Amino acid sequence: PRMRAAIAAAAPGLERDRLAGWDLDTLPRVVEQRGGGGRVVRGFPALVDEGDGVAVRLLETEAEQAGAMSAGTRRLLLEAVPSPVRYVLGRQTNQAKLTLSRYRHGSAGELFADCLAAAADDLIAANGGPAWDEPGFARLLAAVRAGLADATLDVVAEVERVLAVAGEVEGRLAELANPAFAAAREDLRAQLDGLVHPGWVTATGRRRLADVLRYVRAMVVRLDRLPADLARDAERMESVAFVTEAWRRAMDRSPSPALAEVRWTIEELRVSYFAQVLGTPQPVSEKRVLRTIDRLAA
Numbered sequence: 001p002r003m004r005a006a007i008a009a010a011a012p013g014l015e016r017d018r019l020a021g022w023d024l025d026t027l028p029r030v031v032e033q034r035g036g037g038g039r040v041v042r043g044f045p046a047l048v049d050e051g052d053g054v055a056v057r058l059l060e061t062e063a064e065q066a067g068a069m070s071a072g073t074r075r076l077l078l079e080a081v082p083s084p085v086r087y088v089l090g091r092q093t094n095q096a097k098l099t100l101s102r103y104r105h106g107s108a109g110e111l112f113a114d115c116l117a118a119a120a121d122d123l124i125a126a127n128g129g130p131a132w133d134e135p136g137f138a139r140l141l142a143a144v145r146a147g148l149a150d151a152t153l154d155v156v157a158e159v160e161r162v163l164a165v166a167g168e169v170e171g172r173l174a175e176l177a178n179p180a181f182a183a184a185r186e187d188l189r190a191q192l193d194g195l196v197h198p199g200w201v202t203a204t205g206r207r208r209l210a211d212v213l214r215y216v217r218a219m220v221v222r223l224d225r226l227p228a229d230l231a232r233d234a235e236r237m238e239s240v241a242f243v244t245e246a247w248r249r250a251m252d253r254s255p256s257p258a259l260a261e262v263r264w265t266i267e268e269l270r271v272s273y274f275a276q277v278l279g280t281p282q283p284v285s286e287k288r289v290l291r292t293i294d295r296l297a298a
Helices: 002-009 062-080 085-089 094-101 108-126 134-175 179-195 200-204 206-228 230-253 262-274 286-297
Strands: 031-034 040-049 054-059
Touching: 040 062, 054 062, 062 108, 062 134, 085 108, 085 134, 094 108, 094 134, 108 134, 108 200, 108 206, 134 179, 134 206, 179 206, 179 230, 200 206, 206 230, 206 262, 230 262, 230 286, 262 286
Parallel strands: none
Antiparallel strands: 031 040, 040 054
C-alpha cells in the first residue's frame, strides 16, 4: 500500500475511476516522484479494464503497463462502436452455428466476446496501437469502426474450423480405451487443453488461428497412425516432453515475451514428429528448439 501511495503521489489527479471515451489529453509513459535520500519512485500510467469500465491507473512496472494498455485500449474502443454480433451470426451456416454452440469452455456469448476481442486486438496492432493520446485513439477508433465486423466474421469462421476438428479429436480420445494408448491419450488431451481453453482466441491472436487449425489437424493424423506406430509415438512424445520441460525451466528463471513464444515452436515440433505431411513453416527439430531456448534465456 505504501508503494501504491507513493506511485500515485508522483502524478496527483492522473488516476481516474471511469473514462467516458478518450477524455484525456496525453497519457504519459512514465511519471516520477523524488523522495527522501534521492530515491526516485516511478509509476507507469495505463488504461486498465476493470470489468465495469476503463480506468486510468499508475502501475509499478512497464510489463504491467504493456499488458494493461492492450486490454484497456480494446475495451474503450469496443464501448465506442456498435457490436457486430448480428452481422456475424447472420452469416453463419447451420452447421457452423451447431459447432459454435457445442463449445465446452463457456457460453456462445463468451466465445463470441473472445472472438471480438481477438479481432479488435488485430486491428489495434495493425494501426499502431495502443493509444497514448487523443489523435492516436481517434485513428484507432476509425480503423476499428471500419473493420471490426469483417475482422470478427473472419475470426469466427477460423474458430469454427478449429472447434470442428477439436471436437473430432475429443471424440476419438473418448474412444481410445486400450490401456496401451493411455500415455498418448493423456498427452493429446493436455495438448488440446493447452490450445483450446477459456479465452484461447484472444490469447492466440487472429494471425495464429490458422496455425492452431493445423495443430489440431496434426492431432487427427497422429491418432490415425497411433495403433501401428505406438513405439515411435512414445519416443517422439518423450522428446517433446524433454523440450517442454527445458522451456518451462527457462521461463521460470528468466521469463520474457520472446521466450514465451517458444511454446508455438514446440507445437511445430509436434507437427514435424506426428504429422509431417502437414508441413511446418520452417525446419524444426529438438536441437533447434533447445538452442533457441538457451539463446533467449541467456
